[in-house]
Amino acid sequence: MKFTLGWLKTHLETDAGIDSIARALTDLGLEVEEVIDRAAALAPFTVGHVLEASRHPDADRLTVCIVDTGADRVQVVCGAPNARAGMKGVFAPAGVRIPGTGLDLKKSVIRGVESAGMLCSAREIGIGEDHEGIIELADDAPIGAPAAAVLGLDDPVIDVAITPNRGDCLGVHGIARDLAAAGVGALIPLAAEAVAGGFENPTGVAFDFTGETADACTLFAGRAIRGLKNGPSPDWLQQRLLSVGLRPISALVDITNFLTLDRARPLHVFDADKIAGDLTVRLARQGETLLALDGKAYELDPSMTVIADESGVLSLGGVIGGETTGCTGQSVNVFVEAAFFDPVRTAATGRKLNIESDARYRFERGVDPASTLPGIEAATRLIVELCGGEASEVTVTGAVPEVTATIRFEPRRVMALGGVDVAEEECRRILEALGAETSPMNGAIEVRVPSWRPDIEGEADLVEEVLRVYGYDRIPAVPFAKVGVLSKPVETPVPRRRRRAARALAANGMVEAVTYSFLAEAHARLFGGGDPRLRLANPISAELTDMRPTLLANLIVACGRNADRGSPDLALFEVGPAFADDTPDGQRAVAAGVRAGASGPRHWLAPARAVDVFDAKADALIALGAAGAPAASLQVTPGAPAWYHPGRSGAMRLGPKVVLAHFGEIHPRILRALDVKGPICGFEVFLDSIPPSRKRDGKARPALGASPFQAVERDFAFVINTDVGAEAVVRAAQSADKKLIAGVSVFDQYGGKELGAGKKSIAISVRLEPAEATLTEAEIEAVSAKVIAAVNKATGGVLRS
């Protein structure tokens, strides 16, 4: 909402300067976004009088002018065709920066003639586009006076952000009222005298609503004005509109625009000669259309409030007028409308038809219904004053609706809720200054909320009104005490797992990314997604349509983008949500990561290799470990969802049902579909599937039980069928003697032909830790035999000879 200081002062009697007004506005909750002080920018430019003008001796197009600047007489070489003796222009002395060019003006010699300044065009001083000639000021402009004042630009523009609850401040008068309440000045009441009607209004107005839809329009005032002339509006009005960025059109249009901005009162003026018969205010009928003032045709439906005549719809109530009855320069007889339209319907209509208008903006934020009749009088006064003509009597249909409440208010609530003690007297003063009526009511105040504040609904709203006028800065800050002396952990288990997994993966050399929760439908389908329930109804682009079924797709695409930028080898991870359906339970907390290209940079010591499934497996284990999964109980089974390499992928499980992770190389077909070069391996860890840790003994760990006796390592190589997993051999060996065997590790795998078709060899190292005495050779032999037997029983493996 823009207005000028001068405009404000037509509603507020004040000596306050622009800075203190701006501060007060922000303190009141009318946030000042910008103060545009054009006078300050134009301060060095003054009125200059051209005393003499002669042709430049060496250039036909240049004029040598002697300019009286008030302080001095200076010679200026000017290139404008309209430079001539006797005129007054905008003079810029040397040393000034010219806003239109951004250049500093210097004393110079132009083709042998000295020039000590400049006479400026509108474009040069940044107030317009005109560069055909220099600005010509009025003959009576005082020589040496600031040009801004003479140009009418010395009125600073204030731009405030009005929150959606403050429809009353979408007019300058409402803003002035707030400022007056805050002590910045005295509110000047709006002129109230009515214009007497000279004849009966010839256009009848009727409501056509049912009981249910009667609130669509509850009040409609209209009157005719005949015999007027709709020319351009006077300077003062044009200036007002121009100063806030509106283009003057004609007196009638300018008057309605002015009143909309001045007092937040939308109005509409019909060309009465184009209205056929009487008016009906009703809901639109299915199939009706309106050619609106913005030149577009709109299809209406029965949720929309319209003003119609016998020929059909003329205008959309509270939203936009129609082209056919719009005022033109030829209009002689008009019909002026001021009404109160239902905010909700007006908002819905505007949104459905995608019409942004000043009227809609105000009606949906709450127009003061009590301003309807004063509004039509103000409009009439201005029309008759500026366009002439004779006004009819006002026809009022409906009545001013009751839109605001009467609230019981206890001043002590200001302290209880607001934390600052404001005396009852001051509370009443503030509320009354804002237009409320207050009266004592056994220990409390009865507050009658003014008709322009439908946003004030309860006691808490009144507390806010008192506080914002009294000043938020006067609320003392109170230390916010803890509940106990020490704080408890802030996180619940799943967020803690997310954070720990992220830190562990980063410590393992992976770089965390945060990617969008949505992706292209085609990408979703590649990863088991594409459920229509997870497709956005209004995506911002075709690339971001579906809620992601996995984190991998975005990470793989990110790998591709980085490869295009010259970083093909990288390790990215993300911790975030994946979506199986649109319910809260369908959202899973996932840690996922990918490694692409080579395992590391080319290096003189450590030759790089292609990333593979075992990189992904290690990453998955790190994330699981950090998240607190029971590592010892994890089982790895071959195979993972279809986006993984079928032979180089696996799942980590707790029992047959609970899958904690998938890992593997990404299927080449997926990479091709995503247009990303491989190899890429990846993993997904399902953090909320990890069971909570059991705290049998609190935080205490079991006793260490380190043995003082020599530990022994024995190696075995077993020949097994290729479809048997190494993990089965390890588990079998481990189970051979749980007391003695402290660890089993795989140190080699071999698949030579001599083993026979379908066979491979797995070499393990078994570590024996005796607890009671050093092992004898016989005891070691006995354990070895048990290991061999156990592996053979579990896997069919035999010792390789």
Added chain:
Amino acid sequence: MEDLDQLRNEFLAAVAGAEDLESLEKVRVSVFGRKGLITERMKGVGALAPEERKAAGVALNAVKQVLADAIDARKAAFEDSGLEVRLENERVDVTLPARPIGEGRIHPISQTMDELLAIFGEMGFTLAEGPDIEDDFHNFTALNIPEEHPARQMHDTFYLPGGPDGARKLLRTHTSPVQIRHMQKAPPPHRIVALGRTYRCDSDITHTPMFHQLEGLVVDGHTHMGHLKGCLIEFCRAYFEVDDVPVRFRPSFFPFTEPSAEVDIGCKRSGGRLKIGGGDDWLEILGCGMVHPKVLANCGIDAGKFQGFAFGLGVERIAMLKYGIPDTRTFFESDLRWLSHYGFAAGDVPSMTGGLAR
């Protein structure tokens, strides 16, 4: 005994003159060998009269010891210099790069969220969670944002088709629905923060369709706006690590709080750089207010007995301000160069006692 002295001097000279281990060994053999001079002399001592024998033995042993020490010392010297020669030959170029270690990074959003948790955890808040896919009730209606209210249009909402029951689903436009879910689940008092992804169908230089918010909620019998100011001033100072950062509360409007405020921090802009604290400029960083009585009522809480405050802020925004990140869109581009530059080391875990940011 003179010849003994002479003998000693001769042999010491020979030890000193030995050029390598081999010639030293020859010297040793010539003294201590089976036919060595000292060995011979020792045999001779046995032939002396008992009274002379003792003195001669002592003298001879002394010489023997001296010579043995000299040979050992010379031998150690030869061995040392041999080691040195070998080590000299093992010299490498230590300016060559070390074995590569993958350098991981934590995203600035995660880091900032950890910082926020560290601060609010210290103030006794706990983390509450809610789903990203919400419904109208939790995201709007319960928060006193009626249908067709301009405030609802302010939230450019992403919608999903919803189920067969016709209930439309949406992507939460703020983290405030977590407040509602939390208050519905348990009776007051409440002191929670919610952190997470939020969505608005908006995309330009300062907006991305997804961003992150922090939400705070306190509900009890007595907390008022003075506490709200105390809490948030403390937060601003802790987060920006500027003890005297000016904090300003301005009246504003949110449908779910009454009274409502926006919070600005003081800053200074010069030379294209932004400095938090001091200066004469203000930067808006969060919105807050006292929980609207209707919101409490919508969650079944008696607004006559309970009250409290709520606040919300944009995680990207405060990360950008603190760490000088210029463009919000870059957070989600997964550009390795950006992540490496603005990201954080895994070990830089923020805590109030250990320090927030390095």
